[in-house]
Amino acid sequence: MSTIRVPLDRVMLKIRAAHSIRVLSVYRALASRRMLGDIPPTHLPDVAKPVSDFGRIQKYAYVKARSNAAGGSLMSDEAVIAQTGPFQVELTEGQEYWYCRCGRSKTQPFCDGSHEGTSFVPLQFTVDHTGVFNICGCKATDDEPFCDGTHNVL
Structure with missing residues (x-):
């Protein structure tokens, strides 16, 4: 540390x-x-x-x-705010998705493995109907992975 x-x-x-x-x-x-x-x-x-x-x-x-390399470069173990509002994403019923919790993924709001070296793990989820959903971008929602408006008070 x-x-x-x-x-x-x-x-x-x-x-x-x-x-x-x-x-x-x-x-x-x-x-x-x-x-x-x-x-x-x-x-x-x-x-x-x-x-x-x-x-x-x-x-x-x-x-x-925490240091993530022998040279001592630092990777914060805190979530990065990917964007200050929700991602509007079309999701398909029954399909598995992996929500990025660390905020470092280049494929937001989905995980691409960028959490490597942190304590974060992605959240696996499905939806019960096909449609457009607001997926949290600030990583502070109480209703993961869905936006609950918390970004309005950050």
């Missing part, structure tokens, strides 16, 4: 629940305890928190990042 300095508005908080992963911006998460649900602070030990310095919020946080 290495420590890198990043702007706070780029820091994302990943919360793993039993059957889902929620990704929230630090400001959004800290602004509303309700958004964190019933997760005790002890389960969030590495959360970067903006600290006040004479009433001013710091603009940077120091966060841990």
Whole structure:
């Protein structure tokens, strides 16, 4: 693990629940305890928190990042916002799809294996009818892989 300095508005908080992963911006998460649900602070030990310095919020946080190469180049283990709105995609009933959770795929919103070297895994899904669907592009939805409008508050 290495420590890198990043702007706070780029820091994302990943919360793993039993059957889902929620990704929230630090400001959004800290602004509303309700958004964190019933997760005790002890389960969030590495959360970067903006600290006040004479009433001013710091603009940077120091966060841990895993190295993905012997040379020490860093690949963040946080989701990348692929786009700030949904992907409108025509999907076929019964066909298997793999939703990109890391945001690095060049074939958004579908996985192309770009998550290699991170802790992300794609989400396999099917749809119950053929049609056009809004697939999440910000990677912060609570209804993976479908857009729930979370991008409007990021």
